[in-house]
Amino acid sequence: MRDRDGLARTAAHEVVLDCLEAGIEAARPERVLADALSLSGDQLRITGEVYDLRSYDEVLVLGGGKAAGQVAGALDDRLGDAVDGGIVVTDDPVDTERVEVVEGSHPVPDEAGAAGARRVRERATAAGERTLVFAVITGGGSALLPAPAGDLSLGDVRETTAALLEAGAAIDEINAVRKHLSALKGGRLAAAAAPATVVTLAFSDVVGDDPGVIASGPTAPDPTTFDDALAVLDRYDLGLPPEVRAHLQAGAAGDRAETPGPDADFSHVRYHLLADAWTALDAARAVADDAGYETAVLSSRIRGEAREQGLAHAAVAEEVAATGNPLEPPAVVLSGGETTVTVRGDGSGGPNQEFALRAALELPDDAVLGAVDTDGRDGGTGAAGALVDWETIGDAASAAAARDALADNAAEPFLADRGALVRTGRTGTNVNDLRVLLVE
Template structure:
């Protein structure tokens, strides 16, 4: 690829970077090197997440011996497996299929012995897919809590802390059910900091947080909980398994793919095209629109003053932003970020951007994200679309969809969180005039 060709085709370069990030995290590329040795006894595979079915398929293809098991993935994310059952359920709000799958997972590991091996395939999305309410709670209670958490603007770590303590399978409980078998966790991280307890709310790892921590989050975020959920947190009956629990003594964890690795893969594509990449961080959190405005400020400094980087360059970042829902739009945290950034840049020339979720689903829409460029606001206004009104309504998908700028990938079969790239070409940095 020549530098000039790619800078003159910014969307093609940005899309190639996104595709490389996703490809680096696909299970067929990252699972085989991390497989454990076969045990003397049985090998049982369990798992949950948007990538779990593809992880199971990759494992099957590289596992020489006996194998059985069950994983649960999002509707539309199943792939064919011969020895491992694949079940689909709802995300981001759990459903009855997820509850039934969680119960089946517990049955899969019941009665295992010390010579047996459990391979646990966990990726982002498993919190909703493993929908087993804790004692005293119903599926309706868990659904209500999920909706409240998604709308309140809590971080993923905060959301998963609450989920763990209200669950009958998360927070190490699934690993405890495997005891005394050996458990090897193969994880694809979708969380800032790559904390195993936050990936799918940690069904097979220890948790250092407490019911008191979960209660503090609920109160700080003003989340309305069902009465049974309040009781479970207040009386401590929802406590999770801690690191010193003997049932977790034979659990080991291997991180097979992370957001940082995906960003590095994208950076390699930019570098090959002659554009200098700068990774700003793989764990950026915060309100999506606020992150958009901050990165717009950094972008403007680069484009107009050559600080702290000189163009041509591309600013890459990952993490997981949040959205406090106030409007009735179609949502999407990546498109909300991108819309806020685009408004803040006000048509700055020579700046093109992409923001998308690596699982192919931004929010609850089957849309990964969107593109934006220096003419985005001008084109929107020509169509009578008010960018500020779209942002106020949390309608990023509606805004970019009307412009034909949505990025639709279909199921990517992996999930390493949000991907953001801002290409600064070094063209004259002047804004388009207001229309």
């Protein structure tokens, strides 16, 4: 965590930073796989399920997402020569001996990611019955494995993704559209790899950990349809390339194959959720417990408009300070999930920064709040999030400036001026947002 000395102004700030660091560290792939995976001779055990590697002629690692490079590297290190190759696409590349790591763009896909996704699909399609495919599926895989379907161009997918993000669409809505614009999402990667055995290794960045939503579910049945995707476009009244709507309408009319649904055959697929929001929350809570604070997890599923949730968390801090509910202070209240921002201004920032700034306007004077995206990048910024208290605002003039910043979606420069941004760089993992609210 960069500039930790500047951020850790008091013992309370130190505890919040310790909690944030512990949460992120607990979700890093090398640590997660060390706990979840063991190899004894030819017997590979993953979260209690055993795979006999003698049953396979080839072992591949395929997939994508923000943590995919780190997961591939950890698999490469732990399994050694048992891995025969593979390809993953990520925005956080690492060097591995046996798995090719392709760098793509997030949150808006680029040509490198599209080319990497096509190669992932080609390797999956070539897999045989005696192939074991480790499908590495992590948050961010939706953008990093674009693989446009049919006659769509990457530009069509990119413009659609950007419009949905800017409109503040929920992740399940965005994914319902992206699944039906892709040759890999919505179960199509698993379908392409059949009859190979597909073992999904998932790191969840979505509320509820639905396998069909993480990275738009490349190895999970898709409960959504072309009609659902069209409904999302209509709900937000988006102006998109005519090719996108024409593609979706053709699918709704039955002229294009639907994604594999709940009735499709996924008997060749095994699924392991290795890390999620609770991975980070449990580790952060343990640190707060050890520091002598009463602790509670408000929810691992916080979602909605970032600034509204920031105000709600400030209200929790006020209640703890005033009445001792739901915990007697000194207390730490944690939450996970993923908030969104409806962009109305021209400023820079991200959901965690808007969350923290709105909370700072209302925090009592004995509270400290840290909010970060566990991947180290909040929105499109270079900061992971922010660490705030009542002094972040301080006076009426600063409060007015903060409200102006929120109106222009410009939380980042406001918080930067006050030394409140938390910067970690890319963390190699992605299990959604982590928030730590401390009341002395």
